[in-house]
Amino acid sequence: MRAVQVLEFGGPEVLHVADVDEPVVGDRQILIHVDRAGVNYADTHQAENTYLSPSTVPMIPGGEVVGRTDDGRRVVALVDGGGYAERGAAFEAQSFDVPDGVDDVSALALVVQGATAWLLLHRTARLQPGESVVIHAAAGGVGSLAVQLARSLGAGNVIATASTPDKRDLALSLGADVAIDPASDDLVGALRTANGGRRVDVVLDMTGGAVTDQSVAALAPFGRLAFYGMASRQAPTPIAPASLLAHSTSVGGMWLPHAFTVAGLMPRVMTELFGLVRDGSLSVIAGGEYPLSEARRAHEDLRSRVTTGKLVLDPSR
Structure with a gap:
């Protein structure tokens, strides 16, 4: 599959598209065919290895995806790296079914x-x-x-x-x-x-x-x-x-x-946020969609503070 890979730590210049093996789905995990991957400021720290949790290379950055499971569920999930790819593996406990009326960009914005x-x-x-x-x-x-x-x-x-x-x-x-x-x-x-x-x-x-x-x-x-x-x-x-x-x-x-260590907290948060978006009380600002091949530009724009709202990558491009 196509993915963005980091072989050495650094700035946006270390992000490169490569053909890599599909993720191995472990116990209590699901495979997600990624429609959109979220871009976060934390991703820039992971590429530099300056994040709270240490990174190792080679690495596929990205901590959030939205897409479909093999059985047709539409889910948004936090992943332990590997989000900038066509497919990702996520734990069921970190995955949430996306209700009708919540688009991909909103789902990604809400989960982080x-x-x-x-x-x-x-x-x-x-x-x-x-x-x-x-x-x-x-x-x-x-x-x-x-x-x-x-x-x-x-x-x-x-x-x-x-x-x-x-x-x-x-x-x-x-x-x-x-x-x-x-x-x-x-x-x-x-x-x-x-x-x-x-x-x-x-x-x-x-x-x-x-x-x-x-x-x-x-x-x-x-x-x-x-x-x-x-x-x-x-x-x-x-x-x-x-x-x-x-x-x-x-x-x-x-x-x-740490929110996932508190029983029932994240499901409560996501249920409330999904409801606010569906009834129009909360609006997500779409900050821009980039092809997977332009992940480097997304990081450059994010770090230069020229963006607003939620940035996403399209793995199909």
């Missing part, structure tokens, strides 16, 4: 970005009605869904950050109350101004570096920052527990694979 946004708001940050929430990278895959979910949860003030005017306009169209540029020299001040002069209650952050540092500094007493990535590839300043005590703030992390 949607679930991430849901868990950040419900479990890590525990957003309460009336609270203010800052959503960094609000035009991206997670951010664009988090803006809508925060609004539906009754957030008092949804503050989006995005790097361009077009992206900020998109965040506003999705329900953000205000959108600002995160590159401000005084991000703490900009966030407080966006919140009516008050410190903020919740921040969802996947940027790292100075953005994380200033976001922590902008938290109100009992404020929470939910950290779920480091797109800048710059580590934030280490946080001393005493500083959290001094300001009564909390910093939490979230990595999606």
Whole structure:
């Protein structure tokens, strides 16, 4: 079968299409004939071997697929690598039947970005009605869904950050109350101004570096920052527990694979998200479809931050 293969770690230049053996389906797994494969920022880290879980080469990147099983089920699944291919093997426990009314791009967006946004708001940050929430990278895959979910949860003030005017306009169209540029020299001040002069209650952050540092500094007493990535590839300043005590703030992390260790959690999340898409309460932004042969371009576009919404690969091309 055709697949994107990585033989040495590096940037987008290490992604090459190759003919490889079909995956071997193990116990409690299913074979999926892939219609579309999702592209995530985590995939760029896997290609570099800078992800939370170490990679080995040769490797086929990609952690999510949507397609058909041999018995005709339409499923979306998380896979342990191997997503950028014509066929993939997935564990039944990490596969979800896609209901009618949910298209391929939406299904792929929900199984990673949607679930991430849901868990950040419900479990890590525990957003309460009336609270203010800052959503960094609000035009991206997670951010664009988090803006809508925060609004539906009754957030008092949804503050989006995005790097361009077009992206900020998109965040506003999705329900953000205000959108600002995160590159401000005084991000703490900009966030407080966006919140009516008050410190903020919740921040969802996947940027790292100075953005994380200033976001922590902008938290109100009992404020929470939910950290779920480091797109800048710059580590934030280490946080001393005493500083959290001094300001009564909390910093939490979230990595999606841990959700599968909690019995019944991911089925609940996916059922709720599928329902929101079907009834029109939640919209997935289609960020672009690339042929499998242009996976390198997809990674280049993602890393350069010119994309919005959900990116997918078409293995038939």
